[in-house]
Amino acid sequence: xxxxxxxxxxxxxxxxxxxxxxxxxxxxxxxxxxxxxxxxxxxxxxxxxxxxxxxxxxxxxxxxxxxxxxxxxxxxxxxxxxxxxxxxxxxxxxxxxxxxxxxxxxxxxxxxxxxxxxxxxxxxxxxxxxxxxxxxxxxxxxxxxxxxxxxxxxxxxxxxxxxxxxxxxxxxxxxxxxxxxxxxxxxxxxxxxxxxxxxxxxxxxxxxxxxxxxxxxxxxxxxxxxxxxxxxxxxxxxxxxxxxxxxxxxxxxxxxxxxxxxxxxxxxxxxxxxxxxxxxxxxxxxxxxxxxxxxxxxxxxxxxxxxxxxxxxxxxxxxxxxxxxxxxxxxxxxxxxxx
Amino acid sequence: xxxxxxxxxxxxxxxxxxxxxxxxxxxxxxxxxxxxxxxxxxxxxxxxxxxxxxxxxxxxxxxxxxxxxxxxxxxxxxxxxxxxxxxxxxxxxxxxxxxxxxxxxxxxxxxxxxxxxxxxxxxxxxxxxxxxxxxxxxxxxxxxxxxxxxxxxxxxxxxxxxxxxxxxxxxxxxxxxxxxxxxxxxxxxxxxxxxxxxxxxxxxxxxxxxxxxxxxxxxxxxxxxxxxxxxxxxxxxxxxxxxxxxxxxxxxxxxxxxxxxxxxxxxxxxxxxxxxxxxxxxxxxxxxxxxxxxxxxxxxxxxxxxxxxxxxxxxxxxxxxxxxxxxxxxxxxxx
Numbered sequence: 001x002x003x004x005x006x007x008x009x010x011x012x013x014x015x016x017x018x019x020x021x022x023x024x025x026x027x028x029x030x031x032x033x034x035x036x037x038x039x040x041x042x043x044x045x046x047x048x049x050x051x052x053x054x055x056x057x058x059x060x061x062x063x064x065x066x067x068x069x070x071x072x073x074x075x076x077x078x079x080x081x082x083x084x085x086x087x088x089x090x091x092x093x094x095x096x097x098x099x100x101x102x103x104x105x106x107x108x109x110x111x112x113x114x115x116x117x118x119x120x121x122x123x124x125x126x127x128x129x130x131x132x133x134x135x136x137x138x139x140x141x142x143x144x145x146x147x148x149x150x151x152x153x154x155x156x157x158x159x160x161x162x163x164x165x166x167x168x169x170x171x172x173x174x175x176x177x178x179x180x181x182x183x184x185x186x187x188x189x190x191x192x193x194x195x196x197x198x199x200x201x202x203x204x205x206x207x208x209x210x211x212x213x214x215x216x217x218x219x220x221x222x223x224x225x226x227x228x229x230x231x232x233x234x235x236x237x238x239x240x241x242x243x244x245x246x247x248x249x250x251x252x253x254x255x256x257x258x259x260x261x262x263x264x265x266x267x268x269x270x271x272x273x274x275x276x277x278x279x280x281x282x283x284x285x286x287x288x289x290x291x292x293x294x295x296x297x298x299x300x301x302x303x304x305x306x307x308x309x310x311x312x313x314x315x316x317x318x319x320x321x322x323x324x325x326x327x328x329x330x331x332x333x334x335x336x337x338x339x
Numbered sequence: 340x341x342x343x344x345x346x347x348x349x350x351x352x353x354x355x356x357x358x359x360x361x362x363x364x365x366x367x368x369x370x371x372x373x374x375x376x377x378x379x380x381x382x383x384x385x386x387x388x389x390x391x392x393x394x395x396x397x398x399x400x401x402x403x404x405x406x407x408x409x410x411x412x413x414x415x416x417x418x419x420x421x422x423x424x425x426x427x428x429x430x431x432x433x434x435x436x437x438x439x440x441x442x443x444x445x446x447x448x449x450x451x452x453x454x455x456x457x458x459x460x461x462x463x464x465x466x467x468x469x470x471x472x473x474x475x476x477x478x479x480x481x482x483x484x485x486x487x488x489x490x491x492x493x494x495x496x497x498x499x500x501x502x503x504x505x506x507x508x509x510x511x512x513x514x515x516x517x518x519x520x521x522x523x524x525x526x527x528x529x530x531x532x533x534x535x536x537x538x539x540x541x542x543x544x545x546x547x548x549x550x551x552x553x554x555x556x557x558x559x560x561x562x563x564x565x566x567x568x569x570x571x572x573x574x575x576x577x578x579x580x581x582x583x584x585x586x587x588x589x590x591x592x593x594x595x596x597x598x599x600x601x602x603x604x605x606x607x608x609x610x611x612x613x614x615x616x617x618x619x620x621x622x623x624x625x626x627x628x629x630x631x632x633x634x635x636x637x638x639x640x641x642x643x644x645x646x647x648x649x650x651x652x653x654x655x656x657x658x659x660x661x662x663x664x665x666x667x668x669x670x671x672x673x674x
Contacts, residue, residue, distance in 0.1 A: 064572045086574065093574035106565035110372055110587035116566075119583075120573035153371055169569065 006078070007039035008177055008209050009063070013072035016058050020282065031281045032058045034233040035072065037308065040177065045203065045210040047224030047241070049217060049256070053278065055233040056213045057101075060179045063211060064098045065089060076177070094124065097170040101182040103162035107154040113140070113165055114150040120172040139168040144198060160191035164198065171202070177209040184219060196223055217260050221245055226315075229253045232289045233281055235308060239316030249316065249323035252290045288321065296322050376591070379667040386663030389656035396653055400460040407453050412439070414457040414623050418448040433641030441645045445635055451645055457623035458646070459653070465535055466604035469542035474597045476543060477550025478589070482581055484551070485558025496555070499548045507545050508614075514541065515616040531622040538617060542604055550596050554589060561588055591668035598664055602657035609650060625650050 014036045017029035033055040040046045048056045061067040063074060065081065073082045081092055097120075100106035107116055117136045121128065128135040137147035143164040154162055163183060170178050180199065184192040196219060202208060214220050220227055221241060228238040229252065237250040248254045255272040274293045279285050285292050291301040300321055308319040370378075380386050399406065407413055418439070421429055426446035428434025433442030433451070441451040484495035518537050519529045561567065562585075570584050609626030611617035618624040625646055632642040 061568075066568055066572055086576070090574050093572070098569070098572045100565040100569065102565060106569055108566040108584055108588070110590075112371070119570060119575070123570065123573050123575040123579050155372070156370075166569075169573075173573070 005041045008042045008044075008077060009040040009211070010075040011036060011038050011063070011072070012075075013037060014059065014062060014069055014074065015071040016055070016062055016067060017070045028282055031233050031284060033062070034281075034284070036230075036233075036235050038228055038235065038238060040209050040211060042176065042209055043203070043207045044226065045212055045224045047220035047227040048211060048213045048230060049215060049220050049227060050230035051215060051256075051278065053281070054230040055281075056215075056230055057181055059230075060098065060181045060211060060213045063179050064096055066098070090124065093120075094173040095176040097173060097175040097178050099163075099166050099170050099178060099180045099183045102186050103159050103166055104186075106166050107162055109154055112151050112153055113145075113157075116154070116165060117168045117172055120169060124173065126173070135172070136168075139171055140165075142171065142202070143168045144194075158191075159187050160195060163187060163191075163195050167195075167198065167202070171206070174206070175208065177211065179211045179213070181213045182215070183212075185214065185216060192219065199223065217257065229256065232278060232284055234289060234319065236290060236320070237316070237318045238308065239314070239318075243314060243316040246327055247316075247325070249311065249318040249325065250290075250320045251294050251296055251322075251324060254324055288319070290320075298322065373590075376667045380663060383663045383667060385659050386667065389659040389663070392652065392656040393660060396459060396656075397463060399456055400463045403453075403456045403460045406456055410450075410453055412450045412453050414449070414453050415621050416449065418443055418450070420448075422446070422448045427639060433639050435641065442639075442641050444631075445639050445642065451628075451642065454623040454628065455625075455646055455649060458625045458628055459649070461535070461618055461622060462605050462608055462625045462650075462653075465538055465542075465608045466601045468535075469539045469546060469604045469608075470597055470600040472539060472543040473546035473600060474550050474593060476547035477596075478554050478593055480547065481551040481554025481556075482558050482585060482589070485555040486562055486577075486581060486585065488559075488562075492555075495551070499551055502545060502548045505545070510545070511541050511611060512614065512616060515611070529619065531618065534618050534622075538608060538611065541611075542607065546600065546604070550593070550600070553592055553596055557589055557592055558585055561585055591665075595661055595665045595668065598657060598661035602654040602661075605650065605654055605657070 014033060015031075016033040017031050019029045020027050036055075036059055038046060048059060050056050058067060062069045065084070069082055073080055075081070076092055076096060079092070081089065084092070111119075114133065114136050117139055118132045121132055121135065133150070137150060140147045140149065145161060145164050145168070149157075154165065157165065163186075167183075183199070184195050187195060199210070200223060203210060210224075212220065212224055224241055226239065227241050227244040228235045229244070229250065230236070231252050237244065237248065237253045244253060245257065248257055251272075255274050258272045272295075276293050279289070279292055285302070286305075287303050288294070288297070288301040288306050291297040294301065298321070304321070306319045306321050308317045310317045311323065403414075421434060421439075421443055422445070423429055426448075428443040428445060428448070430436060435442045439450050439452065441455065443449065444451060444454070480495050480499070484492040515537055519533070522533065523529045567580060567584050570580055575584070605625070608617055608624075609629065612624045612626030613630040615627075615630075617626055620627075628646045629643070629650070632639075632646065635642045
C-alpha cells in the first residue's frame with residue numbers, strides 16, 4: 001500500500017448543507033458534511049467512523065451521487081464526477097456501488113432475488129456472456145447463497161442472507177469501489193462476522209476498494225486498512241489503522257476508542273467520559289468543533305480552526321492544536337502546544 | 340372477459356411470479372407476495388362468495404343480448420295487454436308469470452327482468468370504465484407528485500385540492516345538461532353513447548383525487564426506501580424507478596382503491612340517473628328504474644323490490660370483496 005499509487009477516489013473539501021426553511025425564508029443550513037478530504041487507493045479499505053449524526057452516511061451517499069454535494073470535488077479514477085449527469089455517470093456507475101445498512105429496506109419486496117441482483121445489469125443494458133441468469137447465479141454463489149434461490153422472494157430470507165443479496169447486487173457490475181454504509185449494524189453479532197469475512201474475502205479475490213462506514217470500532221479495526229474519524233461533519237483524524245488504534249492523536253479519537261466495551265476489564269478503567277451533547281450542525285462551534293467537549297480546549301481552539309495536518313512524517317493526520325502523543329490509555333493532562 | 344376485472348387484475352399481479360419454468364428444472368421456487376395474497380383470498384369465504392356473485396352479475400350483464408334472445412323478450416318490448424285499465428300489471432306481485440319473471444313495469448308494460456339485465460350492463464360498464472379512468476389518472480398523478488416532489492408535487496396537490504373542493508352534485512347538475520345542449524340541440528335526441536361518455540367524464544374529473552392522494556402518500560414512503568436508492572445508484576432512469584421499482588409495490592392499494600371505487604360509481608351513476616341527468620330513456624338503467632318505481636311503492640312494491648335488491652347485492656358484494664382484498668394484500672392490518 002505505497003503512497004505513490006494513484007488514488008482511486010480523491011475527495012477534496014466535500015461539503016453538504018441541507019437548507020432549513022421557515023416558511024419561504026431560508027433559515028440557515030444544517031452543515032451535515034463540512035469540508036471533508038480523503039483518498040482511497042485501489043484495493044484499499046477506508047473506514048469512516050464517528051457517532052450518529054456526524055455525517056458519515058451523508059458522505060457515503062455523496063460518493064455514489066445519491067446526494068448532490070454543495071461544494072467540493074469527488075474525483076474517481078482521475079475524473080471529476082462531482083456534478084456529472086446520469087448519462088456521463090453511466091460508465092462510472094459500474095465501478096462505484098453501494099451496500100445499504102438495512103437489509104429489510106434495501107431489497108424490493110415484490111421482486112425475486114434473481115431480478116434484484118440482475119437489476120444493475122438490466123438498467124445498464126449489459127448482457128453478460130452466458131446470459132443474465134447465469135451471471136446472477138454466479139454472483140449468488142460468490143456471496144455464499146444457493147444459486148437455486150434465484151426465484152425466491154426477499155421475505156423468505158434472514159437478515160444476513162438478505163445482506164448477502166444486497167452485496168451480490170452491488171457486485172453485479174464488477175465495481176472497483178464499494179461504499180458500504182453500515183453493512184452489518186442491522187445484523188446479529190454472529191452474522192456480522194460472517195458478512196464481514198465475506199466482504200474481506202471478496203476484497204481479496206476481486207481487488208475491491210471499500211469506503212466502510214460504521215460506528216462499530218471493533219468491526220472497523222477488523223476490516224479496514226485506514227480509518228477516518230469524523231466529528232460533526234469534519235474529519236478530525238485520519239491514518240493507518242494501527243496508528244489510529246494504538247497511537248491516536250486527537251482527543252476525540254481517544255475518547256471514542258476508550259468507549260469500546262472491553263469484557264476483559266471490568267469497570268470504567270481508563271474510560272474518557274465526554275460531557276455534554278454534540279452541538280447542533282445548524283450552528284457548529286467556532287474554531288475547533290470538538291472544543292465544547294474537549295478537556296484540553298484553550299482559547300486558541302475557539303478562534304482558529306485546526307487543519308488536518310500530518311505530524312512526525314507519518315501517515316496519520318490530525319486536526320487538533322494540542323494533539324495527544326504516546327500510546328492509548330495515557331492521557332496527557334497538560335496541554336502541550338505544537339508549533 | 341369471463342372474470343371481473345378486479346380478479347383479472349389480481350391474476351395479472353401474480354403473473355410475473357408464475358415463471359414459465361419447466362417443472363423438472365424448477366428447483367426451489369418461492370411464493371411471491373401476490374401468490375401469498377391469492378392464497379389468503381382463497382381461504383376467505385366472504386371474498387369467494389362475493390367474488391362468485393360478482394362474476395355471475397358481470398356474466399349476466401355481458402350476455403344481455405343472449406339472455407334476451409333465450410328469454411324471448413326485448414328490453415323495449417311493451418306488453419300493454421297484460422296491464423289493467425289503470426296501467427297496473429295484472430296478476431299478483433307486479434305481474435310475475437312464467438314469461439315475465441320479475442313482473443312488468445306499470446303503465447309502459449316492459450319486462451322488468453330483461454330491463455334490469457340491460458340496466459346492469461349500463462351501470463357496470465359506466466362504473467368499470469369510470470373506475471379504470473380515475474385509477475389511471477390518479478396513479479399517474481400520485482406517482483409523479485410523490486416521486487418528483489417539489490414544484491410538481493405542489494401543483495398536483497393544489498389541483499387535487501381544487502377538484503375536491505368543487506361540489507360534485509351541483510357541478511354534475513350544471514354540466515351534464517349543458518354539454519348535451521352544446522352538442523345536440525334542445526329538440527334533438529342525445530345518443531346513449533354520448534350520455535355514457537359525459538357521465539364517465541364527470542366521474543373521471545372528480546374521482547381521481549382520492550387515488551392520487553393515496554398513491555402519493557405511498558410513493559413518498561417508498562421513495563426513501565433503500566431499494567429505490569439502490570436502483571438510482573445503479574444508474575436507473577425515472578421510468579425504471581417508477582414502473583419497475585415503485586409500481587409493483589403499489590398494486591395492493593391501487594387494487595383495493597379500484598375495487599372500492601366501482602361500487603361507488605354504480606351508486607353514483609344510479610344517483611345521477613335518479614336525478615334525471617344520467618342515462619335517458621329508452622336506454623335501460625338501474626338508477627332511473629329505481630327512480631321511476633318510487634311512485635309505485637305502495638301500489639306495486641315488486642317494481643321497487645327487484646332493482647333495489649339487485650343493486651344492493653351488487654354494491655355489497657363489491658365492497659365485501661374490496662375489504663377482503665385489502666385484508667389479503669396486507670395481512671398486517673387488523674381484521
